[in-house]
Amino acid sequence: MGSEQVWQSDHYDSKLGFVSEFGKDVVRLLNPIKGERIFDLGCGTGDLAHEISQAGAYVTGMDLSEPMIKQAQCKYPEIKFLVGNGEQFTLDDKFDAVFSNAALHWMKSPQSVLAGVWNHLNPGGRFVAEFGGKGNVQTIVQTIGEVLRADYGLNDAKLNPWYFPSIAEYSTLLEQQGFRVTYAAHFDRPTKMVDNEQGLQHWLKAFADHFFTALSEAERHDACSRIAVKARDELFHDGSWYADYKRLRVMAIKPK
Ligand code: BEZ
Numbered sequence: 001m002g003s004e005q006v007w008q009s010d011h012y013d014s015k016l017g018f019v020s021e022f023g024k025d026v027v028r029l030l031n032p033i034k035g036e037r038i039f040d041l042g043c044g045t046g047d048l049a050h051e052i053s054q055a056g057a058y059v060t061g062m063d064l065s066e067p068m069i070k071q072a073q074c075k076y077p078e079i080k081f082l083v084g085n086g087e088q089f090t091l092d093d094k095f096d097a098v099f100s101n102a103a104l105h106w107m108k109s110p111q112s113v114l115a116g117v118w119n120h121l122n123p124g125g126r127f128v129a130e131f132g133g134k135g136n137v138q139t140i141v142q143t144i145g146e147v148l149r150a151d152y153g154l155n156d157a158k159l160n161p162w163y164f165p166s167i168a169e170y171s172t173l174l175e176q177q178g179f180r181v182t183y184a185a186h187f188d189r190p191t192k193m194v195d196n197e198q199g200l201q202h203w204l205k206a207f208a209d210h211f212f213t214a215l216s217e218a219e220r221h222d223a224c225s226r227i228a229v230k231a232r233d234e235l236f237h238d239g240s241w242y243a244d245y246k247r248l249r250v251m252a253i254k255p256k
Contacts, residue, residue: 020047022189023101023130029183029251030128032057036096039120041086041113041129042103046072049079052099060093062086063103087112090119097126105132108163110170114177123256127179133186133248134166140200140243143231144211147223154214161210170248179252187249190242199241200228 027048032038034056040049043061045068053059053076062084063069072081084091086100087109098117107113117127145156165173167186174181193199204212204224212220235241 020044020051020101022191023048024051026099026101026128026130026249027051029249030097030099030126032097037093039091039093039095039098041098041100041117042106043072043081044068044103046076046079046081048099048101049081050076053079060091060095062089064106086116089116093120094122095120095125096122097128100127100129100131102131104129105136105162105164108161110163110165110173111177114173114179118177118179118254121254123254125254127174127252127254128250130247130249132162132164133246134164134169136162136164136246137243138246139231139234140203140208140227143227144204144208146230147226148211151223151226152215152219154211156211159211159213164246165248167248170250174250174252178254180255181250181252183249183251185247185249187247189245189247191245193241193243196240200231200235201225203241203243 030038030052032052032055036057038052038057038059040052040059040061043049043063044065046061049059049061049072059079061069061072061079061081063072063081064083064085066083069081069083072079086103086107098121104110104113121127141156141160141162148154148156148159167184171181171184193203195202201224204227212223215223235244
């Protein structure tokens with residue numbers, strides 16, 4: 001993952017396993033082949049790096065979060081994992097493919113990320129990624145903003161840690177870097193949160209910490225409860241919370 005979000009790797013594995021579950025579709029798009037060298041950018045606790053390695057590929061996983069990488073290395077000792085920043089990385093290795101699931105929206109300098117991906121791909125290599133696209137978690141973002149502005153006088157735009165580009169914007173960045181975009185899709189994926197009534201609160205705790213750093217623990221708790229009350233009509237159905245995810249999925253080739 002990226003940015004200064006504090007990741008709780010146990011919580012990530014036990015409550016947010018859907019991240020890796022959905023990522024299996026992206027692994028299918030990657031279609032790893034035996035013997036290929038593949039870089040997993042923002043690998044989290046390593047489940048998809050492991051999935052990719054099952055095809056016989058040699059995988060290197062990198063994440064900014066040290067606890068995530070520790071957990072990944074503990075779960076999958078045979079895979080090479082390292083701590084590193086996706087906006088600024090230099091490795092000795094080159095890869096046949098770079099893969100990334102649910103991580104790039106934490107990196108607000110996409111040009112730097114794409115330059116790093118390009119530099120680490122062999123000619124003919126592919127970049128396959130999925131992350132939040134334009135309008136991702138829009139109801140949640142808007143409601144956080146309303147509560148922070150009205151109740152705490154905070155500027156939510158400055159606190160927002162996420163980058164959710166449109167398909168046109170991101171395809172253009174890929175082309176400007178020199179890639180040939182062979183696939184791009186932007187689609188809705190309403191995603192059921194775990195823990196029924198507490199689902200949104202858990203999601204905010206796991207992912208939206210940045211917005212609340214200026215608040216005390218009690219204020220944070222109140223703010224999250226108010227957000228849940230306001231967002232309930234839109235996001236709570238049939239006994240569960242659903243995050244209004246919109247994904248951007250791309251495949252791009254570095255020409256030979
Ligand atoms: C996402 O996977 O789309 C996402 C996760 C956490 C925060 C924002 C977006």
